[in-house]
Amino acid sequence: MDNAALKERILGLVPDAEFLENKQFLTFVIPPAKMHDLALKLKFETDLAFDYLFCLSGVDMVNYLEVVYHLESTTQKHQLVLKVRTADRENGSVDTVCDIWRTAELHEREVYDLLGVKFNNHPDLRRFFLEEGWIGHPLRKDYVDEVNIVEF
Amino acid sequence: MKEIINLPVKNVEEEEYHINMGPQHPSTHGVLRLVVSLQGEIVKNLKPHCGYIHRGIEKMCEKDTYPQIIHLTDRMDYLSAHINNHAVCLLVENALEVEVPERVKYIRTIVDELNRIASHQLWWCSFGMDLGGLTCYFYGLRDREKILDIFEESFGSRLLHSYYIPGGLMMDIHPNFQQRVKDFIKYFRKKIKDYDKILSGNIIMHERTRGVGVLSKEDAISYGVTGPSGRASGFSCDVRKHHPYGVYEKADFKEILGTAGDTLTRYNMRMLEMRESMKIIEQLIDNIPAGDHAAKMKAVIKLPAGEYYQRVEAARGELGVYVVSDGNKSPYRMKFRSPNFSNLSALDHMSRGCKIADLVAIGGSLDYVIPDIDR
Numbered sequence: 001m002d003n004a005a006l007k008e009r010i011l012g013l014v015p016d017a018e019f020l021e022n023k024q025f026l027t028f029v030i031p032p033a034k035m036h037d038l039a040l041k042l043k044f045e046t047d048l049a050f051d052y053l054f055c056l057s058g059v060d061m062v063n064y065l066e067v068v069y070h071l072e073s074t075t076q077k078h079q080l081v082l083k084v085r086t087a088d089r090e091n092g093s094v095d096t097v098c099d100i101w102r103t104a105e106l107h108e109r110e111v112y113d114l115l116g117v118k119f120n121n122h123p124d125l126r127r128f129f130l131e132e133g134w135i136g137h138p139l140r141k142d143y144v145d146e147v148n149i150v151e152f
Numbered sequence: 153m154k155e156i157i158n159l160p161v162k163n164v165e166e167e168e169y170h171i172n173m174g175p176q177h178p179s180t181h182g183v184l185r186l187v188v189s190l191q192g193e194i195v196k197n198l199k200p201h202c203g204y205i206h207r208g209i210e211k212m213c214e215k216d217t218y219p220q221i222i223h224l225t226d227r228m229d230y231l232s233a234h235i236n237n238h239a240v241c242l243l244v245e246n247a248l249e250v251e252v253p254e255r256v257k258y259i260r261t262i263v264d265e266l267n268r269i270a271s272h273q274l275w276w277c278s279f280g281m282d283l284g285g286l287t288c289y290f291y292g293l294r295d296r297e298k299i300l301d302i303f304e305e306s307f308g309s310r311l312l313h314s315y316y317i318p319g320g321l322m323m324d325i326h327p328n329f330q331q332r333v334k335d336f337i338k339y340f341r342k343k344i345k346d347y348d349k350i351l352s353g354n355i356i357m358h359e360r361t362r363g364v365g366v367l368s369k370e371d372a373i374s375y376g377v378t379g380p381s382g383r384a385s386g387f388s389c390d391v392r393k394h395h396p397y398g399v400y401e402k403a404d405f406k407e408i409l410g411t412a413g414d415t416l417t418r419y420n421m422r423m424l425e426m427r428e429s430m431k432i433i434e435q436l437i438d439n440i441p442a443g444d445h446a447a448k449m450k451a452v453i454k455l456p457a458g459e460y461y462q463r464v465e466a467a468r469g470e471l472g473v474y475v476v477s478d479g480n481k482s483p484y485r486m487k488f489r490s491p492n493f494s495n496l497s498a499l500d501h502m503s504r505g506c507k508i509a510d511l512v513a514i515g516g517s518l519d520y521v522i523p524d525i526d527r
Contacts, residue, residue: 106496
């Protein structure tokens with residue numbers, strides 16, 4: 001499916017998705033409550049068939065935390081980027097997609113560890129790199145560590 | 153008559169217990185800890201514990217300029233250092249729409265493939281050793297040394313080269329480079345037959361790997377298992393074919409695909425891939441065009457605000473670099489989608505129901521490099 005048709009299709013599924021201009025990929029911001037439903041449709045509807053989640057990242061945009069999903073279909077050969085935003089820095093949460101794309105399980109643990117986004121219904125949401133009891137989430141912009149981070 | 157005393161011994165077959173494999177276990181090839189739940193000798197499930205070598209490379213990138221970041225990427229998957237460099241260079245060049253000279257593209261492609269062979273050679277040594285064949289280690293390292301010598305002569309270092317810079321190469325290749333690469337290919341074509349004689353047809357190796365750790369195509373895609381490990385399951389995921397970069401389009405090579413998805417197939421994928429890499433190098437090595445070794449770039453590299461993503465085929469699978477730029481000389485956020493990280497996520501699924509000795513074989517066939525997982 002080409003990008004124009006894909007755009008229509010996504011907007012048909014989630015009318016309040018926000019379209020973002022991006023040269024490389026077709027990009028949408030999806031309301032957190034609708035992400036899981038959309039993800040199911042994206043993977044299992046045959047004309048979409050997004051079976052390969054090739055990257056899942058978290059970004060701290062200061063006003064909100066963002067989870068970015070890079071998706072590809074190995075059969076239809078199209079690509080898509082979805083973003084989910086949460087403004088609540090303390091208890092912000094997003095539904096997990098690791099029941100749909102299994103690779104998300106470790107990626108979501110990494111995002112939780114380093115950015116502090118919680119994932120609802122995740123089977124094993126613990127820190128991945130840092131030890132239990134670590135204070136703060138290092139990839140946040142307001143993270144302070146006077147010992148390990150040296151400012152020049 | 154002697155009385156027989158029955159000691160109250162529990163049947164260990166019925167009891168589930170946990171053991172730690174690593175962080176200092178030789179078969180994990182680095183500081184990875186796997187907490188394995190066992191019933192008798194059968195693996196029930198396993199949980200990876202990472203972070204022993206987490207250096208916070210993504211956080212460091214937020215303070216560094218793009219040319220500096222290149223030096224950090226070497227330290228992720230140090231066995232495919234050139235290819236990691238390539239990912240960042242391509243990202244910067246595509247974002248700034250810089251056209252690099254043809255010569256650079258040729259040299260980068262050749263060096264990437266040499267790097268892939270060197271990496272697979274080291275994998276072959278350690279895989280053989282994991283299965284108890286110590287001879288492999290000496291054979292593999294002996295031949296890898298030849299590639300490292302070529303690297304040392306041309307780029308000044310053997311492991312962490314940082315040879316690519318945004319816009320081109322740090323310096324031109326050494327005058328001996330082409331001849332030495334050709335000599336190496338001639339040499340290695342003979343030697344790879346020895347590899348097959350020692351291990352590929354070995355009945356003990358076959359018994360230990362055939363049908364072990366099977367990963368179906370659907371699972372490989374769902375877990376994001378890429379590279380030779382994913383292709384062994386039939387997942388066509390070669391970035392060199394699907395999203396070509398460098399001069400891969402000009403070279404005639406096959407994407408090696410398997411069907412069985414077991415440990416033996418993953419082994420065969422890499423053995424065949426080394427031959428394909430040699431084929432690519434042979435086609436390109438005599439055709440390196442003359443010209444500059446770097447395009448003109450601004451002294452301070454700033455990416456326009458926006459998002460960029462670049463994928464390359466590293467030795468272990470698809471490496472992705474995701475950059476959010478706010479227009480400054482350092483990225484606002486830099487994320488590395490490392491192939492080993494995703495490959496590791498499938499280890500639990502693959503090893504369930506296997507014997508604990510099979511876990512060593514499966515781990516060896518996934519060929520993970522821990523600094524790339526932890527970053």
